[in-house]
Amino acid sequence: MLSEHSAATVRATLPAVGGAIEDITARFYDRLFTAHPELLRNLFNRGNQAAGTQRQALAGSLAAFATHLVRHPDERPDAMLARIAHKHASLGVTPGQYKVVHRHLSAAIAEVLGDAVTPEVAAAWDEVYWLMAGALIAIERRLYAERGILAGATEPREWEVVERIEETPDVATFRLRPADGRPAPAFRAGQYVSVRVELADGARQIRQYSLSGAPGGDVRQITVKRVRGTGAAPDGEVSAHLHAHVRAGDRLWVSPAYGDLVLDGPTDAPLLLASAGIGVTPMAALLAQLVTDGHRGPVTVVHGDRCPSAHALRADQLAHTAALADATAHFWYEDLEGGAAPGAGGPAVRAGLVDLSALPVAPGTRAYLCGPLPFMKAVRSQLLAEGVAPADIHYEVFGPDLWLASPSSSGPVGEATMPSMVTGSSAA
Incomplete structure (x- = not known):
């Protein structure tokens, strides 16, 4: 819960932070990737970074979360964070990575806003960050535990492609089964998996793809559209690799399933x-x-x-x-x-x-x-x-959730609308 003193400080500084938030997030990513180039190479979606969509999503998430805390200081909006926690868990994000993000985000705020960031202001925004990070860590810990995974020890399993189906000229379905012969982990219809591939330059890029078939058995399927670049957005690195190089008999690294777009409620509701x-x-x-x-x-x-x-x-x-x-x-x-x-x-x-x-x-x-x-x-x-x-x-949402990235947008109240603080997802 946001303390009364910090709520007043955040309320007073929210216009200044909001006005500079895209500069802050741009500086944050510059600092983060300079210090940790392996994150851009092996965790973050390089296409989203090049197009600037992840920066927009992060800006929207920070503003939305801070605004929620100011309006409802006695609530921790876990429902808003559920989607991002699933994305983080599918990537194997660990609690320690939140400390890295905090270090570079705090420095970026101080660099962009300068003397306006007094110790009091810094402490208030630190409280906002750690409330958000703490909620995400708690949700992610539960998601890992439900799948029998220790946070920080998660590693995708190798799956074999048993069939490739050409759905359209730009869409292919890949049917997969565990290469180690062990049973496939359970999933719920509507969920997705993270798929990791090694590209020609040695980078290990990760993307999320929805499972496009019903649960059951040991075969899973993902249906992948080849993402063709337009304007500032480049071609999809991973989708292009899958379409060009992956055939029956090849292997992919695939995570357990995550995601909250699942059927709940009355069985026969319309x-x-x-x-x-x-x-x-x-x-x-x-x-x-x-x-x-x-x-x-x-x-x-x-x-x-x-x-x-x-x-x-x-x-x-x-x-x-x-x-x-x-x-x-x-x-x-x-x-x-x-x-x-x-x-x-x-x-x-x-x-x-x-x-x-x-x-x-x-x-x-x-x-x-x-x-x-x-x-x-x-x-x-x-x-x-x-x-x-x-x-x-x-x-x-496929890719960074930009629902709240525009000041004129009105995201679903009370739903999981927050994009990722640590990394974005995409089917590119």
Whole structure:
């Protein structure tokens, strides 16, 4: 809990810190990587660093966390931190690394703000940092314990690729099983794993990829889109490596599964699964799980994509929708490729961007979203307008969570919206 004295100091200095927060985070990363180049080489996503998205995400997280503490000084917002704790645990982040981050972040604040950082101000912001770090360490310790892992001793297992499936020209599914013959660890539909590869320059880069099939057995699958660079953003290093070099018989280092986009609540509550682009991957797993569970309630499947031929896992979505007792699929394509009309009993196909205004939303609907941030913001706004409770809208972000990085954005209240303090995740 933030002390009363520190809350007053943080409240008074929050405008100054907020105004300089991107300069602070830029300086922080410069200091961190100068002192620890191995972190950029083997832990941080180099693409996110080059594009500046991780810096934006860190700035948004600091401002959002401090604002929450000032408004609610007697609360520790663990719910806001759940997502980042899962990402950290999937990367094997240790308590000791928080000390490294603190050292360079504190120095960056002092360097950017200069004499404004009095001992009183420094102590107040230290309290903010360690409240956040302490909450994350506690959640991560629990996540490690649930998987039988000692924090700091986690190491991905080697998995063998047993099959590669070309879903679209830019999307491939890799089916994996443990190379050591031991049983595959359990996971929940909607979760992801970290995949580590060694690139041509010797760097060991890590990315998170959603498990795109239902739990069960010893074979897992990830579905990977080749990320092609645009503007300042470079091509995805790891996705390009997987597409170019990994085939059946090759091996990958894979972590246990993490993530909080999982099915909870009443078994047969009405559900809406909305995705766009490669955001289909966790939704496909959730849909498969509903089939396995014999879900009887209504399910609305929504997906948006560039065109039908770019729609990965489309056949899986259709098969699982048909297998459920009360499910419908609705697909939107920016380009219908000459009019991709559905067959008898097929999905409703529309041109343009996803628009839920024509779809009935049943009372008590629980919604799960994954896709580009503008897509998720638009869908969330439409769901709120239909009376869906904010707490019943769940989402997953691929890459640094930029929901709170813009002053004009309004992130989901009470949901896990915090991006990573230590490192960002990505499917690039």
